[in-house]
Amino acid sequence: MTNYDRTSTRPGDHYIASLNDGRKVWINDNPVEDVAVHPAFAGPVGVLKTFFNELHDPELKDKVGYVSPVTGEYVHKSFLVPQTKEQLLERKAAFEYWVDETDGLMSRLSESGRSIVTGWYASRAKLAAYDKEFERKITAYYEQARDEHRILVSVVADPQIDRSKEQTELSDPDLALRVVSENEEGIVIRGAKMLGTAAPYAHDILVLPEGRLQEGYEQYANLIIVAANSPGVEIVCRDSFALSPQEGPLSALYDEMDAAVVFDDVFVPWERVLFYRNPEGVYQAALHKKENSLMHHQSVIRLIAKYAFVTATGFSIAEAIGAERFLHVQEKLGELVVQLESLKALLVVAEIEAQPDEFGTWWPKALPLRVAIDAASRAYPRAIEILQLIGAGGFLQVPSADAWANDLLRERIGKYYRGARVDADTKVKLFRLAWDLIGSPAGSRQELYERFFSGDPVRNFAAQYLEYDKQPLLQKIQKRLNSR
Ligand SMILES: Cc1cc2nc3c(=O)[nH]c(=O)nc-3n(C[C@H](O)[C@H](O)[C@H](O)COP(=O)(O)OP(=O)(O)OC[C@H]3O[C@@H](n4cnc5c(N)ncnc54)[C@H](O)[C@@H]3O)c2cc1C
Structure with a gap:
């Protein structure tokens, strides 16, 4: 053509x-x-x-x-x-x-x-x-x-x-x-x-x-x-x-x-x-079907890379300002780790449980991939919230890019904008990077993307229930109810 x-x-x-x-x-x-x-x-x-x-x-x-x-x-x-x-x-x-x-x-x-x-x-x-x-x-x-x-x-x-x-x-x-x-x-x-x-x-x-x-x-x-x-x-x-x-x-x-x-x-x-x-x-052929699990496999691989980057940003911010020693900050950073490792585990399950079809094509298991995508539609916005809770007002103590050109401002920035273990240049760069995830128009768009890229999360979660193979679970209850 x-x-x-x-x-x-x-x-x-x-x-x-x-x-x-x-x-x-x-x-x-x-x-x-x-x-x-x-x-x-x-x-x-x-x-x-x-x-x-x-x-x-x-x-x-x-x-x-x-x-x-x-x-x-x-x-x-x-x-x-x-x-x-x-x-x-x-x-x-x-x-x-x-x-x-x-x-x-x-x-x-x-x-x-x-x-x-x-x-x-x-x-x-x-x-x-x-x-x-x-x-x-x-x-x-x-x-x-x-x-x-x-x-x-x-x-x-x-x-x-x-x-x-x-x-x-x-x-x-x-x-x-x-x-x-x-x-x-x-x-x-x-x-x-x-x-x-x-x-x-x-x-x-x-x-x-x-x-x-x-x-x-x-x-x-x-x-x-x-x-x-x-x-x-x-x-x-x-x-x-x-x-x-x-x-x-x-x-x-x-x-x-x-x-x-x-x-x-x-x-x-x-x-x-x-x-x-x-x-x-x-x-x-619709996008949620098994025939699209090759696409969902790719989506989860991307999600993991992005979540890892946000997690690394959280660690870096906390350590830059000495906040990593607070218990609640450790708990939040731990939450990032739990989510990241959960996404990785779901990907591995989808690969371990991959099966060939009657034509010889190997498909990753669809359910863990859909679970990862749905879980991330909530975990990613939560990760952004965690970054906000840790960096707090620090995201706004960032000078404009050309402030460094002024001798007086450069001296002030060097003194008042540094962190616990990083100099002012590193801290300002780090917080600008983080702002581009949590506050800039592009960062906000990234968050909205993760909420919605795979469709309306409300209907996606409902579909998890509606399409789930419920019988094996319900039989457990039935067995109890039938027992004397
Ligand atoms: C950054 C970004 C990039 C995107 N890129 C693409 C893309 O490349 N290709 C693409 O096809 N799409 C893309 N989308 C669109 C995405 O697929 C939709 O946002 C998603 O499917 C939700 O649909 P909607 O935005 O029309 O929301 P709506 O369907 O309008 O929903 C609005 C609100 O109403 C509720 N609602 C609406 N209808 C119902 C209903 N029947 N039952 C229950 N609740 C309902 C929703 O839960 C939600 O709260 C993108 C979205 C974003 C944010």
Whole structure:
């Protein structure tokens, strides 16, 4: 579908060039001419470029990549369909390398969307039961995405207008994304999706409906892949939260842009319509199913790296100001350790209990991964609260970046801004770093992300109860009640 020039450049360089493709991205009230060079995207786009080029690095290519059976070139391991447990762990090692480099602060290093597609590809024979064309279409897309190093993001929720209403009850039919026409070539969709993180600099957008759709809602029950530069796609960004490296050392690098995506009568060829008016097919491919445990595996690996970074920040703050000697501070730091080690344990359980399916694909056990994601939706905000409780007002005793240039202020800072065991320069840098997790716009967004990235936590926790295999537990009670 695209004319990917394999000979010209390394994948990261090619990625940068590929973004100048006529896409329509808006930031503030301006269309963005070239997202690859716009300062609002410079951090994450630069990280992605570096990482993609590692597929050509003799030292790293075997860690992050494997050889495509079609092109003979290195492609990222998120596309690897694990045929053994060792391959599942190879995928993990590739993810770990990137999330350790970014301390888990970037959720869209491309492996998340790629793992969704890899899961569908690995389940193609099963999902073909809901549409016989599914297998052929997902195979073609998977191979193209893998061999052209495409970045995919997903968009699920319709705009947040009136959640008390079903799609069909909304005042304007365009408020829920739907199909407005079809012909022999494909379909035309109209509507908007509320949030697509990294959509401004992705190649393709996976468009899905939210929840399980019932009879009568077929027009919304589609699973579609839309090229980000398709005519009619408008990507509308929020404000940039990227600060200067001095002010926001994390947000300068890792402010992943969130954007609403408007589909203004966008034509999608049938090749990219994986399920059409097919509530059951869409539900079976939905993001919480076993077919997506490869994606959830990646999410938990990222969560662990991020939680470890926040934990390390907590330790560092406490020790910088001599607060680690207080019992309640030790208790809070211990809580961070307990949560971190619990997440790690859940990941290991999912890997130990991994099983091959009838097609030979090794899937990590889904339940511990879902438990880790749901647990972290509460543990991460609590970790941020712990940082606030330990650092307290110290987060605001931070001079502006240029205060150091003034002789008098520099002398005052050196004297009054130091910590128990660190000099003023180190303490100010540490507290700025921590502020970029707990108080800056990008830090607040990171917290909101962990609460919601996998859907509404209220409904996710309820689903844990509703979908849990309750019988073995209930039998215990029954046994007691039956005993005399
Ligand atoms: C930083 C960030 C990045 C994101 N990136 C992406 C992305 O890349 N792709 C993507 O698809 N999504 C993304 N999301 C969206 C995310 O999936 C949603 O925020 C999440 O699914 C919750 O939906 P909502 O925000 O529409 O909240 P709503 O569904 O509008 O919920 C608002 C409130 O109403 C309650 N509520 C609403 N409906 C019900 C109901 N039926 N039953 C019970 N309670 C209800 C909720 O519990 C909540 O308290 C992102 C979100 C954030 C915060």
